[in-house]
Amino acid sequence: MDENDKAPSSMVIGYWMSDRKSQKLNWIEFGKVCRQHGYELVKLDLERPLEDQGPFAVILHKLTEIIARNDEKAIQIIDRIEQYIKNHPKVLIIDPLDSVRTLLDRYKTYNVVLNTTLNNIDVFTPTFVEILSTNVKENIKKLKNAGVTFPFICKPFVAQGTTYCHQMSVIFNERGVADCKPPCVAQSFINHNAILYKLYVVGDHYQMVERPSLKNFYASNDDRDTITFDSHSVSKSDSSSELSVLDPSESAKGSSIDPIKLHSIVKTLGSYLNMSLYGVDIVVENDTNRHAIIDINAYPGYDGFPDFFGKLIDCVISRRAQSVCSKAYFEDSGFDTSDSSDEKKSRAKLNSINQYN
Numbered sequence: 001m002d003e004n005d006k007a008p009s010s011m012v013i014g015y016w017m018s019d020r021k022s023q024k025l026n027w028i029e030f031g032k033v034c035r036q037h038g039y040e041l042v043k044l045d046l047e048r049p050l051e052d053q054g055p056f057a058v059i060l061h062k063l064t065e066i067i068a069r070n071d072e073k074a075i076q077i078i079d080r081i082e083q084y085i086k087n088h089p090k091v092l093i094i095d096p097l098d099s100v101r102t103l104l105d106r107y108k109t110y111n112v113v114l115n116t117t118l119n120n121i122d123v124f125t126p127t128f129v130e131i132l133s134t135n136v137k138e139n140i141k142k143l144k145n146a147g148v149t150f151p152f153i154c155k156p157f158v159a160q161g162t163t164y165c166h167q168m169s170v171i172f173n174e175r176g177v178a179d180c181k182p183p184c185v186a187q188s189f190i191n192h193n194a195i196l197y198k199l200y201v202v203g204d205h206y207q208m209v210e211r212p213s214l215k216n217f218y219a220s221n222d223d224r225d226t227i228t229f230d231s232h233s234v235s236k237s238d239s240s241s242e243l244s245v246l247d248p249s250e251s252a253k254g255s256s257i258d259p260i261k262l263h264s265i266v267k268t269l270g271s272y273l274n275m276s277l278y279g280v281d282i283v284v285e286n287d288t289n290r291h292a293i294i295d296i297n298a299y300p301g302y303d304g305f306p307d308f309f310g311k312l313i314d315c316v317i318s319r320r321a322q323s324v325c326s327k328a329y330f331e332d333s334g335f336d337t338s339d340s341s342d343e344k345k346s347r348a349k350l351n352s353i354n355q356y357n
């Protein structure tokens, strides 16, 4: 970027995402939006100390593939970023790496949803259990004890950022349990007439889009062989998988998503996950109309999100205002905001204050 483009008092947003992702989002346009709001957008060089590239007011990233890689070099990169954040507590990170780590682990993510109050409004996560062993007998027992019913869906532990993380299987009977590929999460299958609702969240803004999904499967198909599939061939906007075609005997009666439930999901999950940029996959159970959260993605595709960049800069500005307020408030109250245990206390306190505002 030309030095002259830089507003004299501009604050710097350091960002990192793969070139593939920035091309897909047309990220150059976001640089212009930032400048209009007094920010400069600079791509982080992950190979060099961040101290030499800053100072940064904000770090905005999609580092899922680096965190998930977990090799020596990736660990070094992540350590460097974490050290920078620790040494510069005033820098806002969207989103915190610990929160992203939770979402990279499907088992942890489902546990977060399970422990929210969303159950009170018929929003739930289908019954699930972690499968860590290849011992089929042991796994059958584990599934029974957890209450996971046939058919169930088996998903790799790692949720994002690898080539295998979207390889799934639908398992119909005890014979099929041998097809579980640990480490994975087994989750009861929810019939939903092959409609997936994707809820994209940017801070306080959200948008829902409809996508194709898996057709209904029944326990009575108990002699069936396991079905394996890549979720990206089923649930993208242009997918037309045979697995999404309802049986002729079934009517494609549309389930309806409840806008109030969507609003509650965004309000609740944002604070439980401590995330600003995420997507929630929801299916509506046939007959009961209960809303099942089946997947949560850090920094998803946002395909079909109107004015994404406008909402993104708005999110950056409002998160900065919140973080400045919380730091000032808690420093005034004698908290050391650079101490992570105090930081947790202050965040909990701030959350409780925000609930009443």
Ligand SMILES: O=P(O)(O)O[C@@H]1[C@@H](OP(=O)(O)O)[C@H](OP(=O)(O)O)[C@H](O)[C@H](OP(=O)(O)O)[C@H]1OP(=O)(O)O
Pocket (backbone or CB within 6 Å): 021, 024, 064, 065, 159, 160, 161, 162, 198, 231, 232, 235, 236, 279, 281, 295, 297, 298, 299, 300, 301, 302, 303
């Ligand atoms: O590429 P897209 O637009 O399909 O976005 C992917 C998301 O699709 P969605 O927008 O929810 O349909 C996708 O969501 P799903 O897990 O498919 O529901 C992931 O978030 C994926 O991230 P990663 O590459 O696995 O780290 C996202 O991939 P990238 O952000 O790496 O492109």
Ligand SMILES: Nc1ncnc2c1ncn2[C@@H]1O[C@H](COP(=O)(O)OP(=O)(O)O)[C@@H](O)[C@H]1O
Pocket (backbone or CB within 6 Å): 126, 153, 155, 159, 165, 166, 167, 168, 187, 188, 189, 190, 191, 196, 212, 213, 214, 231, 232, 234, 235, 281, 283, 294, 295
């Ligand atoms: N519990 C479930 N019941 C019914 N269908 C499901 C369930 N979980 C996932 N699916 C189907 O499988 C697809 C992929 O699962 P998901 O958990 O979203 O993984 P990914 O991270 O690969 O998108 C979903 O888009 C949906 O069609």
Ligand SMILES: [Mg+2]
Pocket (backbone or CB within 6 Å): 231, 281, 295
């Ligand atoms: Mg998904």
Ligand SMILES: [Mg+2]
Pocket (backbone or CB within 6 Å): 159, 160, 295, 296, 297
């Ligand atoms: Mg996912």
